[in-house]
Amino acid sequence: MAYIDSLQKVSIDVNGQAVECVAGSFKGVPFFFESTDFSGGGRNIQTNSIPFSNDHVNEDTGGNVAKYSFNIYFIGEDAENKKNEFLRVCNEEGAGELVHPYFGVFQVRQTGEINLTYNNQQEFISGSVSFVPENDFELKNSVVSLSAKTKQKAKELRRSVADKALKSFKTSGKKLSVLQKAVAMSQKAVDAVYSCRKVIQKASEFAREVGRVKANIQAIMLSPQDFIARVQNLISMSAEIVGFDIDPKDNVKNGIALMTFNLDDVDVFDSQSAENRSALVSLMRMSGASMVAENLVDCEFSSASEAENFENDVYDAFENMLADIDDVDLYAKAQELEAASLKYLRDSLSKIPYEVAIERKQTNNLLTLVYEVFGGIDKLDSVVERNDFKNPLLVTPGEKMVVLCD
Secondary structure (H helix, E strand, C coil): CCHHHHCCCEEEEECCEEEEEEEEEECCEEEEEEEEEEECCCEEEEEEECCCCCCEEEEEEEECCCEEEEEEEEECCCHHHHHHHHHHHHHCCCCEEEEECCCEEEEEEEEEEEEEEECCCCCEEEEEEEEEECCHHHHCCCCCCHHHHHHHHHHHHHHHHHHHHHHHCCCCCCCHHHHHHHHHHHHHHHHHHHHHCHHHCCCHHHHHHHHHHHHCHHHHHCCHHHHHHHHHHHHHCCHHHHCCCCCHHHHHHHHHHHCCCCCCCCCCCCHHHHHHHHHHHHHHHHHHHHHHHHHHCCCCCCCHHHHHHHHHHHHHHHHHHHCCCCCHHHHHHHHHHHHHHHHHHHHHHCCCCEEEEECCCCCECHHHHHHHHHCCCCCHHHHHHHCCCCCCCCECCCCCEEEEEC
16 A cells, blocks of 8 residues: 555545645645646756757756655635635745655745636635755855754743633533543543653652642533643643653653543434544644653654664654544644654764674783773773673674664
8 A cells, every 4th residue: 555545634625526635734724635747857968959060969958856745735714814815924034844644844946837626615715836945055145953843843832732721621501420430531631641741640740730630520510611720730831840850751651641532422312422522532642742842852862773663653642643533633643743753863872872783803901892882981881881801901803793884
């Protein structure tokens, strides 16, 4: 199965035909697209005839510039606002980040006209747009902080899911059964946060805040904005607040656990409780995803294999979460965050030292062997940590020496 077939898709009814789209973005503005056409590759050859002869001259003017052309859609009640924001960033000078689910994340410029078609009966705007990639010469002086970009996208997702939850999660003025179900679901959410964040359970500030929320949860329910803020605060509570160091890798694991949060289904005829459940599940999962991304950029990996394991876990967590998202805006932002997180990890992987096993033909002492490999003995402690030599003064050819290479 092709990678594009495994992506979460949004189906749009266009003139009675179902059009399947996936999400992308340009300069942080999300859109959906049906297909991407790529042109480019090969050489650009200018052929000039020689006057008064049957000969010609071929001039190689360089490689053809790649071009990516999209059939795009803006979906939902605010499709007009999304379209206007997209046009605004396209009209700005300079390159911007294009996020594409299978071409990746790279810098491009929008080129040519943008053609749009408005549908009077359905809530979408369709159109076509093209981009050309920046080249190395244009980018060589551009310093992109992948960690800052990942953290920014994490904040954007956290704000977006909070705004969505605030619009959907309602208890004030509803019948008592709705309030009671909301309280029960919210208690499970708070318990899940407490259970996942094992490392800071012993912190007095964290334990007090959990206790305050649970003790006053019915009153807090009447102010959803306050409740949402408190839950997100518990999820993102940092080392500075709790007063002791927290390994970012533990926070990543905690966040991945929260990305699987779920609640029992409610009666389909109780529409408000169903909305409350959906809003709470999204709030927990995507706040957990934001926590994963924000802490991922602070992790220090001891080896490439450890980083690869984290990469696989983060990828699986995001893909499983994306498969259950039914809100197109949240899906697009979550997918962007996944792309930024994985790009950061893959960039980090290229900088992590890796282990190499060295075989020797003769017996020697460890100091000499380290000097022969590194030209000095600064890495002696690192070699000792990675090997279990019976006698460092007499390392035999049968004992492999594992060293860490940059």
